[in-house]
Amino acid sequence: MLKTHNLTKRYGSFLALDHAQIVVAEGECCGVLGPNGAGKSTLFRLLMGFLQPTDGTAHIGGKDCQREKTEVHSLVSYLPGDVRLFDEMKGKQVLEFFADIHPRGNRERSFATAKRLDLDISRRVGYMSTGMRQKLGLSIALATDAPVLIMDEPTTSLDPNVRGEVIRMIGEAHKSGRTVLICSHVLSEIEDICDRAIIMRQGKVVHDQCLQDLARRHSVVFELNQSLPRIPDEIRPRVLAARQTDTSVRLETEGELRDVMAWVTQLPITNLKANRMGLREVYDRFHAPVSEHAA
Numbered sequence: 628m629l630k631t632h633n634l635t636k637r638y639g640s641f642l643a644l645d646h647a648q649i650v651v652a653e654g655e656c657c658g659v660l661g662p663n664g665a666g667k668s669t670l671f672r673l674l675m676g677f678l679q680p681t682d683g684t685a686h687i688g689g690k691d692c693q694r695e696k697t698e699v700h701s702l703v704s705y706l707p708g709d710v711r712l713f714d715e716m717k718g719k720q721v722l723e724f725f726a727d728i729h730p731r732g733n734r735e736r737s738f739a740t741a742k743r744l745d746l747d748i749s750r751r752v753g754y755m756s757t758g759m760r761q762k763l764g765l766s767i768a769l770a771t772d773a774p775v776l777i778m779d780e781p782t783t784s785l786d787p788n789v790r791g792e793v794i795r796m797i798g799e800a801h802k803s804g805r806t807v808l809i810c811s812h813v814l815s816e817i818e819d820i821c822d823r824a825i826i827m828r829q830g831k832v833v834h835d836q837c838l839q840d841l842a843r844r845h846s847v848v849f850e851l852n853q854s855l856p857r858i859p860d861e862i863r864p865r866v867l868a869a870r871q872t873d874t875s876v877r878l879e880t881e882g883e884l885r886d887v888m889a890w891v892t893q894l895p896i897t898n899l900k901a902n903r904m905g906l907r908e909v910y911d912r913f914h915a916p917v918s919e920h921a922a
């Protein structure tokens with residue numbers, strides 16, 4: 628449904644997006660992760676045809692995001708990272724305006740979405756708080772029945788309860804068969820609704836993670852006062868990685884944990900911990916926390 632080939636964007640000599648190869652299948656929900664400046668919004672703006680690529684191509688629903696922008700826009704509902712709306716208009720007028728110009732817009736659904744987000748649409752945009760303006764943007768973007776949803780940090784500036792509601796609404800859109808591309812700095816939001824997560828670093832896609840696979844992974848950590856013995860052949864295929872630093876051992880496993888644990892627990896170990904792997908561990912492989920860099 629959505630495909631980029633070597634998609635590249637330079638601002639002068641600065642490479643903001645570096646030969647990105649991304650494929651999102653129809654009906655898939657794909658999260659895009661990465662620190663500030665990684666190139667996420669640049670990718671989204673290129674997909675919407677708001678930026679001209681330096682190199683490469685992007686297609687949505689088989690339409691070229693540059694040359695067939697109008698067709699692409701009729702397939703996509705887009706929430707920009709910086710929601711800018713008309714200050715002089717009331718919320719209701721803004722919803723009517725966007726529902727009328729989007730080929731798949733619907734006034735009643737926009738009003739219902741705003742109501743679900745507890746937004747007072749009788750208020751003028753200029754008098755709305757940042758979170759209220761974000762809700763208004765969401766009421767526009769979530770109310771169309773466009774088959775593709777592209778959302779740049781949809782829960783930014785929202786309080787925790789509304790964040791939860793927005794994530795539920797995006798999850799519902801995904802369940803109804805729509806294709807979703809979403810970026811967020813909140814890893815749990817991506818884990819909650821996405822099938823896959825793409826991790827970006829300095830304009831490059833550095834990792835593509837299927838979240839169903841991740842749910843079957845565990846980290847097993849323990850102390851051992853000797854070298855780790857050879858892992859038995861029966862469990863070796865399920866131990867994806869084994870690392871020993873002095874007395875500390877960390878195994879990364881996939882699938883059934885029972886016989887891995889049976890082997891580990893017959894070693895002279897202490898301080899055994901086994902945890903389900905999360906997106907955090909995967910993300911930290913590419914972006915270690917700032918304090919670790921500083922250490």
Ligand SMILES: Nc1ncnc2c1ncn2[C@@H]1O[C@H](COP(=O)(O)OP(=O)(O)OP(=O)(O)O)[C@@H](O)[C@H]1O
Pocket residue numbers: 638641643661662663664665666667668669670708
């Ligand atoms: N118009 C521009 N001119 C020059 N550099 C730009 C321009 N727009 C973006 N950049 C740079 O491109 C890089 C990628 O920016 P982008 O907005 O795509 O990052 P992002 O991953 O969305 O970040 P954030 O999480 O902070 O929103 C940044 O270093 C940014 O400073």
